Amino acid sequence: MHRMLLAAASAVLLSGAAAQAQNAALVEVADSVVLQPWNKTVDAIEDAKVLKSGDGVELGEVKEVLGSDAKTPVALVVDFDGATTGFTGSKVIPLDRFTPDGARLTLTTSAVEVASFPNYRD
Template sequence: MRFLILAATLFMGASTVAHAKTRLVDVDDEVVVHPFNLTVDAIEEMDVHDKGGNKIGEIEEVLGPTEHRATAVAVDLVDGSGLRDDDEDIIVPLDALVLKDDGTLFLNANAEAIKKYEVFSD
């Protein structure tokens, strides 16, 4: 009996976690992404670098809960980066990105954190 209760509790917990993810949509090209004061159109296709200055990917899409509010980006990782599987795009929250004065975009996360980012599938 205890096993059934435990199994039911675990199942209910797992389904709650699965539904906890926010549905993200593509943000309109004209929307200004406030942390960077640039439009979505200007940010898409920008290179993303690690803390050492190495290119690790490129912004594929700007994402948010609505078409008018950006909260994350989908980053297409460079093949052979060793951070994830070569064919995976990852969802990166905007607060993990830093735009330097020279226009270089950095991902402020270590390899362990990057491995925990959700996979983006369009």
């Protein structure tokens, strides 16, 4: 009986942890945080132009840098220019989908994948 109660309690605790992990919200990262390996601060990345990989067409610009906490960046919010991209509004896109190009960033992912990323809501 003791083992059954312990197993049931463990299952409840584990399922609660999984639910918390799924509901973890991203937060704005502080302007002074440096994004590695780019060696650029959040402040320098915000408002950067975002270009399409391959042809360099301007897709939009970075509106926010988001992270798991205020010091750990994991994603950028890109505000898309619907006239040139077909996308409107803002999407949350993981950092590893970008490469720096001077003061601009190149988005290195397909339109299909961009469509699958979550919309950003203030």
